[in-house]
Amino acid sequence: MILWQDFRKNAIIKKLFKEEVVKLLASKMLLSTLKEAPNEAKIASHILLLRAGMIKNEVAGVYNYLPLGLKTLTKIEQIIKKHMDKSGSLEIVCSAIQPKEYWEESGRWNKYGPELIRFSDRHEREFCLGPTHEEVFTTLAKDLIKSSKSLPVILYQIQTKYRDEVRPRFGLMRAREFIMKDAYSFDKDEEGLNNSYELMRKTYEDIFDELGLRYEIVLADTGAIGGNGSHQFMALSEIGESEIAYCECGYAADTEKATSKVITKEVSTNLPNYSEVDTPNVKTILDLANYLNVKEEEVLKAVAYKDLLNNKLAVVFVRGDKEVNPIKVINKLNTTEANLVMASYEDILNMGSVDGFIGPIGLKNCEVLVDEEVTYMPSIVTGANLKDKHLKNVLYGRDFKGIVDDYRLVKAGDLCPVCGKPLQFERGIEVGQIFKLGDKYSKPMKAYYVDEDNKNVPYVMGCYGIGVTRTLQAIVEQYHDDYGIKWPVKVAPYHVVILPVNDKDLEQVNLANKLYEECKALNMEVILDDRSQKLGFKLKDWELIGIPFIVICGKKALDGVVELKRRYKDDNKEEVEAKNLVSLLEDEINAELRS
Numbered sequence: 001m002i003l004w005q006d007f008r009k010n011a012i013i014k015k016l017f018k019e020e021v022v023k024l025l026a027s028k029m030l031l032s033t034l035k036e037a038p039n040e041a042k043i044a045s046h047i048l049l050l051r052a053g054m055i056k057n058e059v060a061g062v063y064n065y066l067p068l069g070l071k072t073l074t075k076i077e078q079i080i081k082k083h084m085d086k087s088g089s090l091e092i093v094c095s096a097i098q099p100k101e102y103w104e105e106s107g108r109w110n111k112y113g114p115e116l117i118r119f120s121d122r123h124e125r126e127f128c129l130g131p132t133h134e135e136v137f138t139t140l141a142k143d144l145i146k147s148s149k150s151l152p153v154i155l156y157q158i159q160t161k162y163r164d165e166v167r168p169r170f171g172l173m174r175a176r177e178f179i180m181k182d183a184y185s186f187d188k189d190e191e192g193l194n195n196s197y198e199l200m201r202k203t204y205e206d207i208f209d210e211l212g213l214r215y216e217i218v219l220a221d222t223g224a225i226g227g228n229g230s231h232q233f234m235a236l237s238e239i240g241e242s243e244i245a246y247c248e249c250g251y252a253a254d255t256e257k258a259t260s261k262v263i264t265k266e267v268s269t270n271l272p273n274y275s276e277v278d279t280p281n282v283k284t285i286l287d288l289a290n291y292l293n294v295k296e297e298e299v300l301k302a303v304a305y306k307d308l309l310n311n312k313l314a315v316v317f318v319r320g321d322k323e324v325n326p327i328k329v330i331n332k333l334n335t336t337e338a339n340l341v342m343a344s345y346e347d348i349l350n351m352g353s354v355d356g357f358i359g360p361i362g363l364k365n366c367e368v369l370v371d372e373e374v375t376y377m378p379s380i381v382t383g384a385n386l387k388d389k390h391l392k393n394v395l396y397g398r399d400f401k402g403i404v405d406d407y408r409l410v411k412a413g414d415l416c417p418v419c420g421k422p423l424q425f426e427r428g429i430e431v432g433q434i435f436k437l438g439d440k441y442s443k444p445m446k447a448y449y450v451d452e453d454n455k456n457v458p459y460v461m462g463c464y465g466i467g468v469t470r471t472l473q474a475i476v477e478q479y480h481d482d483y484g485i486k487w488p489v490k491v492a493p494y495h496v497v498i499l500p501v502n503d504k505d506l507e508q509v510n511l512a513n514k515l516y517e518e519c520k521a522l523n524m525e526v527i528l529d530d531r532s533q534k535l536g537f538k539l540k541d542w543e544l545i546g547i548p549f550i551v552i553c554g555k556k557a558l559d560g561v562v563e564l565k566r567r568y569k570d571d572n573k574e575e576v577e578a579k580n581l582v583s584l585l586e587d588e589i590n591a592e593l594r595s
């Protein structure tokens, strides 16, 4: 039997939850939190974004942004826009569809590997889905910039990019469709470019500072984009795919780019002539070093490549204790990552050698690239280009020559190229990269301005990218605990959630409603949890989603007291008088937003 009193109470509660259609009720938000993460997710940030129901996977490397995810994404975009606008850059939006002709003009249609998603329309005209927009912006600049008086110009957009990554993984970190903020600067000369570059570097610092990321700015390789100077912004994280070499003196570089100090010591020319030694069944550098009782650093390591773009073979020699850095080889050979493959057995035979026994003496039909450290090796053991045979007492200069440069990967124990102290290492997530392009695109694409002497001069360009969706996930990687995400207030999908412990208790519901309305009246981003679930269940959801302020209206509602949990901080629960709550929230939120 329902008592009349209960009936009346229930009716009031129903009305309270329903009374205003604009109320943001948890029951109507399509919350889709998961207890367990889908198998595909391996790292905390990916697991948590899926479990919190912020994103949803469609196919490998392709994600949909659900209501909560989109809220945060939009906030990150707004912060980026604010700082880009402050720098005087102009926002535009370009299509993802780009005609092949643009890419032929820049010379990248053939160079860009299978990452480029190409397609043709019904008239067999070819296009690609933009992985980046240098070609489009350079073409736009040709049409839009009518006079050199409008220079310098920085154009930017926040837009979706497509890259058919070999291994899409880690969710938004390495996706096949992702959102990038890309910007392109157009200047009259190098000096102008340097100013634009510095302006963007500073702007990026402001953006990543405001987003609350811990990051490092490092020297970077220019990769497929090209040009002659670049820095990356690395969010520090153990799961980062990039490795940073750094030194207390301030030197910091992506290991793709990093170099180390070469210990230059006089090499004696009195070394006896080289001689052949039998080395049956040795497979590795370590085997060989042990067999001949020498150190690994006295042995020469050979790595044979085929460059498909320029159709040539190359062997790179580094000290036996070091590895080849393929990025440096790609740059030297002026080829691309997709076009540099390991040489086959046959290729090696064509070089006059045998796989496993490659040495620099007598090699033919190939480029010989020699790491600079090799020129200081006092006595070298190297392959004899014959099966089961090596040579010892070999010397660079006396016995062989090659194209000497830095081809090695830095490693622990190497010394800083600037100050000579030991390099240190750390992992990072590349959230942004800036490049000095010079006239790499403007020259071939004929994007010119007319100078005082009436001459056509190519724009001196820079380009600047931020992985917006990668940044979103990098924030989660840096801001989470075992229970979920701990969004910094600036990018949290909502600021406050108010939950009555018992949704059948009139006092609790009444108070929760009252607080909700007061927050709303102050334009706070607040959710009212009207769900008929146990407190533990509801709390777990909000901890997982990471709402910064969780307000619990429990038994003490009767005495006008609620509990406040600051998820973004220490997570402790604090009792607060309900009458003080809203102004306290307002002050704290504003302080965070202003910081």
Ligand code: ATP
Pocket: 132, 163, 165, 172, 173, 174, 175, 176, 178, 180, 223, 225, 430, 431, 432, 433, 465, 466, 467, 468, 469, 470, 471
């Ligand atoms: P990576 O070395 O990680 O492949 P990249 O150097 O090729 O990246 P850029 O061309 O510099 O990338 O693109 C600008 C920014 O876009 C990067 O700094 C990164 O934050 C982001 N980004 C690049 N590729 C992806 C991807 N597959 N998924 C998500 N974000 C990406």
Ligand code: MG
Pocket: 430, 432, 433
């Ligand atoms: Mg990059």
